[in-house]
Amino acid sequence: MRMRLVAARSGTPRFYSGSATLPKGEGADVTGIEVVIPKRKTWDKVAVLQALASTVNRDTTAAPYAFQDDPYLIPTSSVESRSFLLAKKSGENAAKFIINLHPKYFQKDIAEPHIPCLMPECFEPQIEDISEAALQERIKLKKVKASVDMFDQLLQAGTTVSLETTNSLLDLLCYYGDQEPPADYHFQQSEKSEELEEASEENTEKPKKKAGQQLGATWRAKNNAERIFALMPEKNAHSYYTMIRGMVKHRAPVQALNLYTELLNNRLHADVYTFNSLIEATAMMNEKYEEKWNNMLELLKQMAMQKVKPNLQTFNTILKCLRRFYAFGKLPALQTLREMKALGIEPSLATYHYIIQLFYQHESPSKGSSLVIYDIMNELMGKKFSPQDPDDDMFFQSAMRVCSSLKDLELAYQVHGLLNTGDNWKFIGPSHRRNFYYSKFFSLLCLMEQIDITLKWYKDLIPSVFFPHSQALIDLLRALDVANRLEVIPQIWKDSKEYGHTFRSNLKEEILMLMARDQHPPELQVAFADCAADIKSTYESQDARQTAPDWPAGSLNCIAVLFLRAGRAQEAWKMLGLFKKHNKIPRNELLNEFMDNAKASNSPAQAIEIVRLASAFSLPVCEGLAQRVMTDFAISQEQKEALGHLTASASDSDSDSSSDSDGDINEGK
């Protein structure tokens, strides 16, 4: 671009400011076309890297990049992946601790330009004398107690502290509720506080909230903040703001509202952040829903009177409080949304999250759920969001929850499409939320989608994005059953061993049951038998670890049947022996199949063995089996007598009092 301009400039003089057009009297070769030369583009520093990155998709066979690429070090379950990432982070914290303990070894600065985050940090106050600068330093280092002490010392010495410094001291106290920041503040991510807030949200959703259950600091009456506030010779609006917001944050709504009236009495105006806190305060009061809503409307009217423009947080706060009003909050929520649109404030993902929570509070759609989710998704199609509210990352989880309860696959695809637009993937949230989202999505796919596409999603998502629960795998197996694609089952079993489901007995029972239910072509039967042998070995290794062997009856039945059908008669007979050992009863169909097998291999000894087993368990089918043996097989006289004995003993026990036979059966169980 530059070269062309330079070359052109060397010719006849032209004007290249902005978009230029060729002057008309140029020559015969120029027709009347106007050529608009665009302005020079300025590229971002990482534009080339971004362009290259856009050509590469996620590798579905690799573990997330945060893990080391080694089979021993790749996590095999969500618990492991979380523990590895936490271990790595804790290693980094240990390193930072050492670095800040001995900063003199890390002072040499060879990086050009200077990299501030790689220098050691100083957490102790340097200025020792009693002065306002020392107070400001302590405030900057977030030392609550030290700054309060310094303030008191300054007052005792008689020096007046300036208004800004007092205000920043109040800020510090109100933010931390007059307690020290958590001890590992410098190392901890904000994960802990997020979890506390989530827990507190879930707590407050229950109608009866006990005061003792409150988490985090509560505002004690007459604490340091109030004391200093009272001592201040002059207060400006900022002081009131911080106090109100601190009180609301630490659950003292009554004092906050009182302070607000005091603020109005002093003929000061509140700013938008204070109003947001006050709205929260009114929702915290112990009143009925209508009263609370009326109070909020009052506040909003006062806000309009004081000519304070509401922002996104105002509306989000209103919706957050309306969430707790259950059915009453639906109409006000829609009104709020309309007001937001009228003011031209763009809603964030958190807004839609609150609306979804409000309208889809109960899981069951029996009451006739609303269609608001469809409107929301139509609205959001193709939009890219940037983080504006701490609750933005809860949207996708609640949206997928709704899709799952409505059993709507198209909607789920829309939600997933929104997740993949632009940078919206950042809003998926922490690992447990991501797992929840993908579990629900995958379950919905298994339920509703064609099997080929489901299997494609399976390969795409698992295990590179999330580790499936055993329930998700069971859903997948049922989907395979419905679509008659049972040949994939051995592959699924092999995969699930890698995700830590080797000892999950409900999964194993489901697999065995599906494999053993029907007859299949021989190659498939062989594959199934191999799979069954594998599962059997997992049961055995499980037994080695536990004292009491505990194989479910269904598994024993299925494994025996599968061995039999694949022609592995030896192992099948061994399985029969195991029944007695584990005190489980073989099913009638199983015994019939064994009888068929004995007939096919033409061995009356085996047939008699079966009858003996049946009689040992005192099964009612014993007689039928004995009959069959007599008719189908060519047996000798002793064998006939033995058979007669067996059936006699069986029928004897049958004809005995029912309690006896029940007792036998119970023993057999």
Place this chain on the structure above:
Amino acid sequence: MAASMCSRGLGPWVLSRSHALPCAWRALHVSAACAKNRAARVRVGKGDKPVTYEEAHAPHHIAHRKGWLSLHTGLLLGSALWFPLRYGNLDGQDHAAERTVEDVFLRKFVLGTFPGCLADQLVLKRRANQVEVCALVLRQLPAHKLYFLVGYSEALLSHFYKCPVRMHLQTVPSKVVYKYI
């Protein structure tokens, strides 16, 4: 041998064989000593000493049968031209020594941080302004402890050298023996 030659040529300057005292005597060596080369070699034993591929080959096999353990461009002309971030001046020829000193520190540091876990020498690669430490690790420690050590060493070394330091681990069940010597 040297003493006898000396005495033959120049007369009795060296106390050669004294017929009176049949004791041990010390000769004066004046030729240059030619000691055996012992650098980076494992001496041959009885056949029961396991050595890895790296140890089994002497330094003269580098670039023939072995690669380098430490890769950087400190020896190229003007190598510092493109990355003044780390190299300060732009002349570029005298930084190999500094890289080597850093390497020594890195090797000692990682050797100590992963006690008894390293199966072989580290491979250090310098790429742009990053240092990549590639280590072959035994499976002695459970995986989360290895991650802790990785996070710790990456953070500490990054702060020390003021550049991103990354660790890449590869685990093996035991030291990979090439032959027994």
